[in-house]
Amino acid sequence: MADYPTRLADLPKEERSVSSGHRLCTGCAAGTIARLVGKAVPDKPLIWVNATCCMEVATTIYPFAAWHIPWLHNAFENTAATASGVRAGLDMLMKKGRVPERDIEVIAIGGDGGTYDIGIQAISGAIERGHDFVYICYDNEAYMNTGIQRSGATMHAAWTTTSPAGEVVLGKKEFKKPLLRIVAAHGLEYCATASVSHPLDFVRKVKRAVDVKGPAFVHVIQPCLRGWRFDTSESFQVARLAVESRFFPLYEVYHGYKYVLNYPNPALSKVPIEDYLKNQGRLRHLFRPEKNQEIINIIQEHVDLEWEKLLELAEFSEKSAIY
C-alpha cells in the first residue's frame, strides 16, 4: 500500500510544478490543480505536456513561463498524442543510453473541451496503445479560454455563450457526456474522478495514477468563477456541492470494470441538486424571474439515475470474483 498524505500539512511546502506569478484569474482552481499534481509526486521527475487551454495561456506568455519542470505545449486536440511521442522518445533514448535511466513521469493535461470534444480521438488512441503517462482533464464545463462556449462537459440547462438561456431554449439541451465511463471502457489499469474540493483525495489519485505502468486518467472538476458566475472566494464550496449533491461523485475504476465509490458517502442523506444550482449565475434562469421546478426536477432525476448506475457498478464490482 502506497503511503498517501492524510493531512494537507503533510504535503510538501515547495512548489514543484507551477510557480506564483502566473496569470490565471483570482480564485481559479486550475492553478491549484497544477500545484497539487506537483506536490502529489515530490520524488519523481515530471515532464508536463499541456493542451491549449486557460492553464497554458495563463502560465506561458512569451518570454515568461511559470513552470519549474520541463513543459511542452503543442496544440489543442493532440495532447495525448504529443505525450505519447514524448514517452516514446524518452524511452528509446534511455534504452540507447543517451539519456540517463530515470523513472520520469509524463503528465498530459487538458481542459474539458480539449478532452471531451476535440481531443477524445487522440486520448482514446494513446490509451489504447498503452503508453505510460497520466492524463488529467480539468473540467470547468465549457470552453472558458475562448469565452464560455458550451462543450460536451457542460451540464444540462447551463447558460453558455453558445447555449444561451433564451425565450425558447433554456441553456444547454443535452446532458454531460459520461467521460470517465468512456475512458474506463478502454480497460486501462486506473482512472478516477476527483474534485478540487477534496485535495487529499485528488493527491492520492494522482499518486496512484503515476504509479501505474501504462496509461492512467484523472478527471477533476474545477468550477470556473467566470463561466459559472460565482464569487472569487467560492471555487471550493461550489466544487464541494458538486460532489455532495451527487452531481459529480468521486470514484475510481480499476482495470476498466472495478468501480469504487469514494465520495459522497451513500449513507449520508442526499443534498438536493437545487442547493448546488442556486448560487451559480449560469443557472440563474432556473430561479429567476420565477423558479423553473420542471427543469430542476429533470436535472435531479438525471443525477439520481446516474448515481444509481454508479452504485450498481460499485456493488457489482464488490461482489465480483474476477478482480
Next chain:
Amino acid sequence: MAKAKTLGMMGDFAVAEAAKLCNPDVIAAYPITPQTIIVERLSEFVADGELECEYICVESEHSAMSACYGASATGARVYTATASQGLALMIEIVYITASARFPVVMTIANRALSGPINIHCDHSDAMLARDSGWIQLFAEDCQEAYDSTIQAFRIAEDKRVSLPVMNCLDGFVLSHSIEPVTTLPIEDEETLDGFLPIRDPLYKLDVDAPIAQGLLALPEFYMEIKRGQQEAHLKSLSVIKEVIQDFGDRWGRYYPVVEPYQMDDAEVAVMTIGSSTGTGKAAVDELRAEGKKVGLVKLRCYRPFPVKDIQAALKKAGAVGVCDRAVSFGSTGPVYADTAGAMVGRGGPLVKNFIIGLGGKDITIDTFRTMYDNLYADLAKGEIEEPVEWIGIRGE
C-alpha cells in the same frame, strides 16, 4: 558493415531502407496510399529487430505529427511518412513543428488531394505545406529518393538549421516503380561513417535543465519570432548545399538544388519538379537530335526557394515554361508564381506556366513536345499570350 549493393527497388522500399539506415529513435505513422509500403517495411524492420526504434501506430496522421513533435522535443531522431489527405489532416501540426524548430524527417509520396478522391500523383499535397516552414525536397527517381532521405536527417538536425524536412517522391510513378538503387557502403552504422552523427539537440525536454517550449506569443513577439524562423529557413540553403556536396564527395552522387540540363545554348526551356524531370530530359534529347535547342531546369529544393540559382539557370533562355502539378485555384501554379517572382524585372526570359499531370494524368514525351512547341510559338511572337496553359485536357 554494409557494402554498396545495386538492387531493384520500388521507391517506397528505397525510402524505407534509407530511413532504416539513419536509425530513427521514434517513428509515428499512419497508413495511406501510396506511402503505406514505407511504414509497413519499417514496422517489419522493427519487428525483426533490424531497427531499434519506438514505432507508434497512431490513430490518425494528426496524431502522427503530434507524436513526432513530442518525440523530437526529447532530442530523439524522428521519422514519419504520409501523403495527400494524411498531410492535409496533420497540416496544423506541420506548421507548429516547423515553428518550434523541431527536426523531423517526413516522406511524402505525392498524391492528389480530394476531391474527387484520387490516389494518383500530383503535388497538391506538398504544395499545401509549402508555407509551413518545412524544407521541401523533390526527388527525380528512386535513387534520389533514397539518397535524399539520408541527406534530410543531416540537414534537419544541423544546429544551424534545426527545421523539419519534407522529402517528396511522386506517388506510384516512383513509390511503386522498381528502379535500380545503389545503397550506401557503410562501415560505422551508428554515424554513417561520420556523415550523420547521433542527434545532439540544441534544446530538449530535460528534467535536470527544465525549459518551456511551445509558448503563447502575443503581438509584442510573434512577428519577431516569425522573422527569426524566416532567417533560419533562408540560411538553411547554404547548409543544404554543403550537405549535398559532402554526400557527393563521399559517395559520388550529386544532386544540386537547381540542376540545369542542356541549358547553355537553350532557346526555350521548361522547369520541372519531381519525376517528370526524367521524361523531360528524354524529350530534350529527342528534340536536340532533331536540331532544336531546348533545355530543362530541374528544381530539387522548393523550400527554401533557391532564387539566385534559378536566376542563374534561366537567365540565358528566351522563353521558359514552369511546370506545376498543382494549381492555386483562382491564380496560377505555385512553382510558377515563385519563379515569376524571382525573374521579374531582370530583363530575362519570357516566363509562362504549364499545369500538367494532375491526379496522375500521364506526363509523356509528347506532353513536353507540346510545351516546347508552345514556348517556341511565344518566343516567335515575343510575348506570352496565355500565361497559364493546362496541357492534355480532354477535348482541348
